[in-house]
Every structure is written in structure tokens, then in C-alpha cells.
Amino acid sequence: MVINVEITKTGSENSLSVIRRFTKAVRETNVLKHIRAVRYQTRRQSKCARKKIALKRIVGRLEFERLFKLGKVAEKSKKHGFKK
Structure with missing residues (x-):
């Protein structure tokens, strides 16, 4: 399962808001939830x-x-x- 989250800086947007939008996008895709779920599973x-x-x-x-x-x-x- 590979999900890419891509955020581009628009015009005069500052870095803080870009980071905020990125973290929101990551939360919405449930990437961290999946990673934490399979963190300690062994093959x-x-x-x-x-x-x-x-x-x-x-x-x-x-x-x-x-x-x-x-x-x-x-x-x-x-x-x-x-x-x-």
C-alpha cells in the first residue's frame, strides 16, 4: 500500500500553512494509522x-x-x- 501525499506551495503562502496542509492531508489518507497498525508485525x-x-x-x-x-x-x- 503506497499512498503519496503531495502538497505544493501556492503563491505567497508561508511555510507554516504548507506544513499544516501537509499534515492534514496525511491524516486524511490514514497513512500513519496503517503504519502504526503493521509496525510490529513480523513476516x-x-x-x-x-x-x-x-x-x-x-x-x-x-x-x-x-x-x-x-x-x-x-x-x-x-x-x-x-x-x-
């Missing part, structure tokens, strides 16, 4: 990227299990919960 990951991350997770889990069986890594404690 969805592509199918390829999701697969890559899933494979990385699986490989990491298998590597941890292998090291745990060899006794080179202590078992991870729960991240959430109370210690007894």
Missing part, C-alpha cells in the same frame, strides 16, 4: 526456513542424547518449576 517464516530450524532442533536433541549416554553432559534441570 511468516518460509517453509524452507521452518524445516531448517526443525532439523537443527532434531540434530541438537540427538547430539544431547548421545552425549548424555556417554556421561559427558549432566541432565538438564527443568527451566520452570520449583526446586525441591
Whole structure:
């Protein structure tokens, strides 16, 4: 969505009134409203990227299990919960 707001200075119009007309035009086109609405939205990951991350997770889990069986890594404690 691209909206151009163009204001031209007419005759003996001062800069303040040009700025005022410009801000009014921007408000009327709802450009700022749209920008603020989509400001923090993130793109969805592509199918390829999701697969890559899933494979990385699986490989990491298998590597941890292998090291745990060899006794080179202590078992991870729960991240959430109370210690007894």
C-alpha cells in the first residue's frame, strides 16, 4: 500500500500553512494509522526456513542424547518449576 501525499506551495503562502496542509492531508489518507497498525508485525517464516530450524532442533536433541549416554553432559534441570 503506497499512498503519496503531495502538497505544493501556492503563491505567497508561508511555510507554516504548507506544513499544516501537509499534515492534514496525511491524516486524511490514514497513512500513519496503517503504519502504526503493521509496525510490529513480523513476516511468516518460509517453509524452507521452518524445516531448517526443525532439523537443527532434531540434530541438537540427538547430539544431547548421545552425549548424555556417554556421561559427558549432566541432565538438564527443568527451566520452570520449583526446586525441591
